Amino acid sequence: MSVSAPEVPAKPARGMRIDFKTVGPLLALVLLVLLGISLNENFLSYNNITNVLARSSFIGIIAIGATFVITAGGLDLSVGSMAAVVAGVMIIVMNALIPSMGVSVGVVLIGMLAGLAVGGAAGIGNGLMVTRGRIEAFIVTLGTMGIFRSLVTFLADGGTLSLNFNVADLYRPVYYNGILGVPWPIIVFALVAIGGEIVMRRTAFGRYCAAIGSSEQVSRYSSINVDNVRLITYIVQGILVGVAVLLYVPRLGSASSTTGVLWELEAIAAVIIGGTTLKGGYGRIWGTVVGVIILGLIGNILNLQSFISPYLNGAFQGVIIILAVLLQRGRRAA
Amino acid sequence: MSVSAPEVPAKPARGMRIDFKTVGPLLALVLLVLLGISLNENFLSYNNITNVLARSSFIGIIAIGATFVITAGGLDLSVGSMAAVVAGVMIIVMNALIPSMGVSVGVVLIGMLAGLAVGGAAGIGNGLMVTRGRIEAFIVTLGTMGIFRSLVTFLADGGTLSLNFNVADLYRPVYYNGILGVPWPIIVFALVAIGGEIVMRRTAFGRYCAAIGSSEQVSRYSSINVDNVRLITYIVQGILVGVAVLLYVPRLGSASSTTGVLWELEAIAAVIIGGTTLKGGYGRIWGTVVGVIILGLIGNILNLQSFISPYLNGAFQGVIIILAVLLQRGRRAA
Amino acid sequence: QDKVTIGVSVPAADHGWTGGVNYFAQQTIDRLSKVYPDATFVFASAADAPKQIADIEDMVSTRNIDALVILPGDPDAMTSAIKQVKDAGKFVTVVDRQLSIDGVEDLYVAGDNPGLGTNTANYFKEAMPDGGNIVVLRGLPIPIDQQRVDAFMAGIEGTNIKVLDDEFANWNRDDGFKVMQDFLTRFPDIKGVWAQDDDTAVGAIEAIKQAGREDEMFIVGGAGMQQMIQRVADGDKLMPVDVSYNPAMISTAIELTTAHAVGGVPVSGRYILESTLITQENASEFLDEESPF
Amino acid sequence: MSDPQDSAVRPILAAHRISKSFGEIPVLFSIDFDVRPGEVHAIIGENGAGKSTLIKILSGIEQPTSGTIEYDGQTVTLPPNGQAEAMGIVLIHQELNLAEDLTVADSIFLGRELKRYGFLQSGEMRRRAAEILDTLHVHVDPDARIRSLSIADKQMVEIAKAISRDARVLIMDEPTAVLSVGETQTLFDQIRRLTARGVAVVFISHKLDEIMQLAQRVTVLRDGQLIATVGTEALTPDSIAQMMVGRELSNLYPPKHEPDVDAPVVLSVRHLSAPGVHDISFDLRKGEILGFAGLIGSGRTAIAEAVVGLARRSEGEVELEGKPVNFTRVAQSVDAGIAYMTKDRKGKGLLLNMGLRPNLTLLTLKRHLRMGFLDSASEERALERSVRRFDIRARDASVAVGRLSGGNQQKLMLGKTMESEPDIIIMDEPTRGIDVGTKQQIYHIIAALAAEGKSIILISSELQEVIGLSHRVAVIRTGRLAGVLEGAEIAEEEIMRYAAGIKQGGHNERISA
């Protein structure tokens, strides 16, 4: 007894209808830009746009790392404090090298390497505790958040670590200059974003992150080395924190116990506004970039007007964040 | 025709082996107490113990609410700011009633009711946006966190709202007095904890929370009204924030934009240290109580010694949090 | 008469004193907007240094400010950003905190953080000629706290005053209460408490009262909160003096800057607002019905 | 190609004296097992006998407590976590094992993506996935997310995933439990193609006719013990069943008691439309067993879900004992006496991380309240009742249900549904993954319920089951009612003709009179 071929169901026309899950964050961004334009004629000026993008780049680069961590079902609350430690160590290293190396590009380069190394090491620490120690990521990174924060305070002796002014002068162009009028932070952010998008979409690593976030067991049974992939997401996060700080130090030239406070929340918010699911399994880098820019614009727009009491800035921010996600509702973590 | 008797499974002797998942947080607590005793002979004094427990009670009561929210697969980041708003509104209401009602117990009672009402209303807001609005809990409560925080700052005009001195005197005993030498905050905390434990373990609602956190889909197919149960967890959380603030206001009689900052993180940390899984599906109230006391003791112990530089307080805190969870490792969110 | 725009940037109200700064800044802006119809004010308060830098960048690039009044939350981190505003040809007034290089600002309206520590130390020496045990409740771990504490420690050096321990109470009432409770548990003999800040002192006082040890010690706060000045004026034994550190210094700065920008009144140099000891005798000078702080 | 029946052919994979305990609980006792290239070797046994555990050990997912594994003549320790796949041992898990957030193509290639210069060749993978799905006659979009597939489609994706790998040994744990006859045949064609190429296949099923059709040898397990390994030709379904359950299994299906002709209509569905459902009308009489037959994805589940309020209906009426009802939540239908038992026990039926008791009583928790509080003694009694009635076997009663054997999970779900003491029961694949012995028992329970005056809608892809139990059979095709069969018409070929669209109409008008 055999059966004739079952009827083939017609494929639904994909992408014909507006897909709010995809368009949501973009729509929110467009609305914000329109709001900005209506508030101030300088909003779209070259200066304002580069300002906003450049200063969003720290959080942006960190948030791209967070997208990987979250997609793979993890979480990193320590990024803000980690950034402070990285900045602190970079400054200490550079200041310490001046007597022997003088004020030279070499000092800056070594400082930068030190920053990346510290970020990477911190990422390894977080990653090992989560994967080998089998402790919930929330707790591990809440713990290291406290530890890193203390460490900066300790290194700075309760005060501020300041980069030697001459070295700072040498280093400053890394934030303020660029090529063809595009400042370095924007260039680096764009490169990291493009790289992140490629890794997420077009490499096995990106695929594995989604698989692990979706189901650890399925991934394990598909002979994915779950622990290693997870570990790598934390290391990537650490290194990207390092990269972000490379751009941060020339801007502020100092680090203190208040450096990077609440960056973790901002980074996670950007990731989720961008459409990545907090429980893992689905992540998109370009969404995160949109999320970061949305958050950056909110601050900018608040500065463009004077009717909202500054006391209510946080409320405005909160409303926009909720609205941005409301625009993509329908998606919902199961 | 009948089937041969099914094999009756022999129950394994439960609890014979040390179950680290259960004992973990308790063990951490015991170790901390031993550390405290070794540091200072006053550690176990009546005064110190009641001090620590009484001031842990706010976070404790809030964390019990958070246990329900998290068990049902949700999250509430807004509790700290919510507490500030509740405190602010209570103070404003009480101060406003004095002209008409004089300095009377009635004023205090109405203030208390107002506090509970504001907490409950805030919880309803969060809950509706999560359940009806289908927005991720993280985003909703991150948004309302900003909104509530702004609101207090606005209400307090950037400064501090202070309760009228005479009313404060009338209200003060609610924090400082008690029965049989046990201060009210401890009594209320204990009652809320016992109530919470009963609700979690012995009512359909508690069972439903775990079921929903474990699988929303299965719960829906099992005729559980998922949205309502979720909504109720947020309302319970809101009301418990209200209860916590009822005990907070008489302590110092003031509220400002810094009231309750980071309470959400502390509450969530307590919940998870206590063994509840962040992804939902399993919660235990008594664990949360242990978690809260652990966090309270860490601060206390740090103040009782001088070898650790105060700069490193956060590091000590971080290490203990990680260790407390390490002691129950093996449990792991899938 | 041309229109002028003046930017005012302050740290967010993360504790009582900065709350006062925010209040006075807005109040002054409201008042001056009426006095000078040609002046527009742009006000922003920022939670951290990057945000504050972003604020002043926005003021320059989108609001075309002519002058900037800034109380930098973290002066070292903000120096080069403020220098850029200056380099763009704006008039710059810096308030309270010294930038890490000289010569950036046109006008400096300064509070005196080390002075606060020194003044307090002097009072402790006077009140405890034979020395004794004290505890210190510090602020937030940021540089101004360090400056105040360093000056205080230098001030009591060589006396018999012994600092039993110091802990951060974050210029915050709740933490003042907690830390003081634990100090009281730990040390049976405390003669004096330096709370550094009046908010912290509010919490510490409650803890001392709860322990019933009001008669054993005195406490010195700081910043000049109205509630505390009232206590001093009333001759409270527990709170015999306070040390002023008036958040209203931001008002002075805004007024001077506006006068310069609108009326061309020449102002420049340094205005140091001293940190003075408030005692029962002079307390009435510091009482101000209107102030919320 | 040598004849795999020839015992001289060396086994490619063999287990010697394998024992396995979980904690202190033994589940396998000294099992010998082997499979030869080109052979289909079936494993059968009651629920909880240890079949899944054995094949997990054969594929490295679990490590044996004692005993050795020989692969290709070498004694080996198989690498854990599916890494044995690289050695050519491919496993299809009993429980669906797909990541819900990934797409079909992603899932098929998960863990061995095609890459060029380190980058994924997504287009190529999509193309090949489509090809493989085509050979299986599965019509799903390679870009569809797993989450959106029906459970049978998910199973087919798993099969596609497994046969697309370069397997030397292909192990399948109840792959046909959710498949209907047609899909099963497609699968068997593929299996024969593979065995012809020398692939060794280990096959677990509770459907004895499938085993007779496909396997050369059969190994029977009972309570973790090896009972026998015998050639299929020496067996009849009866003798296998006897070996499995240790007793004679006569008349699998109980005699049919037709309901009274004038038995009242309890459930009447008129022109029901919902997602996947188009203009369905039928009546269900008191004491009647109404079978729902159809191909995978024909919409039987969708109809049931629309009736009980799990899916929103767009058109049509449902009448319960003559009164129109419109359930928007399941709770309402449960209260009205209609219970629906899902076929997706993992995704919709059971809380895998919880124990037996909370799962059993979840649907009816309100009945276990005493003065507002849960009465665990009452819950415990309910569990005892269900364990007895449905023969639920858990070696460790405190175990999370995710660790129960598949069949025992199914039985627990049956128990859970029956706890609500419904008058109308819609059972979706009620015997999915259940062994013959228990099946017989469940069939008798179903028949007894009908005899008591309960009404039952039986959705099943196992035609024999529908035929053996139903008083009438509704055949569903692409969301529409293709026909209703009664009496002597209820026969395999006739049903298939309607299901495949060769025949239409039937007694449709009579039923929706």
Ligand SMILES: Nc1ncnc2c1ncn2[C@@H]1O[C@H](COP(=O)(O)OP(=O)(O)OP(=O)(O)O)[C@@H](O)[C@H]1O
């Ligand atoms: N991880 C585990 N932990 C504890 N017990 C387990 C675990 N896995 C399986 N078991 C137990 O081992 C026994 C055998 O289970 P197994 O899944 O092998 O049975 P099966 O023969 O495949 O049954 P079915 O036909 O129902 O699928 C069962 O009693 C089951 O509860």
Ligand SMILES: Nc1ncnc2c1ncn2[C@@H]1O[C@H](COP(=O)(O)OP(=O)(O)OP(=O)(O)O)[C@@H](O)[C@H]1O
């Ligand atoms: N919510 C929905 N929206 C669109 N299409 C749906 C929806 N639910 C089901 N369908 C489609 O309707 C058809 C019926 O699927 P369903 O799983 O309900 O039936 P079934 O496979 O016949 O059930 P069974 O497996 O018990 O035979 C499928 O093609 C499915 O894709």
Ligand SMILES: [Mg+2]
């Ligand atoms: Mg099995």
Ligand SMILES: [Mg+2]
């Ligand atoms: Mg189907």
